[in-house]
Amino acid sequence: MSRALAKANANVALAKYWGKRDERLNLPYTGSISVTLDGLETHASVRPLDSGGDRIILSGVEAEPREAARISRFLDLTRAAGRQHTGAEVEISSNFPVAAGIASSASTFAALAVAAAAAYELRLSEHELSILARRGSGSACRSLFAGFAEWFVGQAPDGSDSYAAQLATPEHWQLGVVVAVTDPRPKAVGSREGMAQAVSRSPLFSAWVDTHKADLDDIRDGVRERDLARIGHAAEHNCLKMHAVSLAAQPPLIYWRPATLAVIERVRQLREEGVDAYFTIDAGPQVKVICPIAQRAAVAETLGAVSGVQRVLLSAPGPAPQLLEAS
Numbered sequence: 001m002s003r004a005l006a007k008a009n010a011n012v013a014l015a016k017y018w019g020k021r022d023e024r025l026n027l028p029y030t031g032s033i034s035v036t037l038d039g040l041e042t043h044a045s046v047r048p049l050d051s052g053g054d055r056i057i058l059s060g061v062e063a064e065p066r067e068a069a070r071i072s073r074f075l076d077l078t079r080a081a082g083r084q085h086t087g088a089e090v091e092i093s094s095n096f097p098v099a100a101g102i103a104s105s106a107s108t109f110a111a112l113a114v115a116a117a118a119a120y121e122l123r124l125s126e127h128e129l130s131i132l133a134r135r136g137s138g139s140a141c142r143s144l145f146a147g148f149a150e151w152f153v154g155q156a157p158d159g160s161d162s163y164a165a166q167l168a169t170p171e172h173w174q175l176g177v178v179v180a181v182t183d184p185r186p187k188a189v190g191s192r193e194g195m196a197q198a199v200s201r202s203p204l205f206s207a208w209v210d211t212h213k214a215d216l217d218d219i220r221d222g223v224r225e226r227d228l229a230r231i232g233h234a235a236e237h238n239c240l241k242m243h244a245v246s247l248a249a250q251p252p253l254i255y256w257r258p259a260t261l262a263v264i265e266r267v268r269q270l271r272e273e274g275v276d277a278y279f280t281i282d283a284g285p286q287v288k289v290i291c292p293i294a295q296r297a298a299v300a301e302t303l304g305a306v307s308g309v310q311r312v313l314l315s316a317p318g319p320a321p322q323l324l325e326a327s
């Protein structure tokens, strides 16, 4: 056992995961496709201790008991696989707002899976690492891959066929991505609770599942063909359906802020002005916009000027996780 440090990038889903068919194993009702985001990174280090429980430090401070328990449960999976019992000191930090709908859980659990596997000396394939990361946070299974990734829905009750794989490399398509941050504070309702509400309390959930495959097919083909209009229209449609499911739940779940809608309107206006830009929104108020890389700076400047937008982050298809240290 040794200390290991890894980094992984966040991702944004173009065809989304929204609803678990198995809450314990994080098994989805639908497949999903994402772009790994360059520059939006989480570092995670795991140092096994000689005795005692886990000590979890998030962004430099001791984690709240609930967060600490979630990370300890995740480490337990690695420890069980490696027949290890000792606790660990874990430090996690991200260079972007966490728990605010920019998929910090994806980069966190992807980085943690890589670091924990190295620290507890588990030799896992990419595919096994993807399954491990999925147990921490579903979307994390996609952050194991550079560029574009697809998470297969799978059918097996044990989740052995529900993992992600690379769909296209970053070199295949340097798409521009702009993140418009409208509220950097942690969101009130996390994705676990949001999904549970969508599955059991929204009359639109079955329609979401039934119509999902068409969006997935469009986005997969659009990525392969580098067809921005095709993935853009399908991603907007998919995102609006996901939010419609939660808006229609009882009680309703509204992730948007006024500035979220203002950015949506500005993006639609940009298209009328001839700029190929399309929006998507995860479980939070931030808006992610895809556009040609040559227009990314201009799109960022336009969105940065929308009332209520606090900052903009520039991104593009990014790298796979990296093990930075293993001593």
Ligand code: PMV
Residues within 6 Å of the ligand: 012, 013, 015, 016, 017, 018, 032, 103, 105, 106, 137, 138, 139, 140, 191, 192, 282, 283
């Ligand atoms: O991986 P989780 O449990 O944080 O869920 C992520 C859910 C969405 O970001 C809204 C969609 C997705 O596919 O990433």
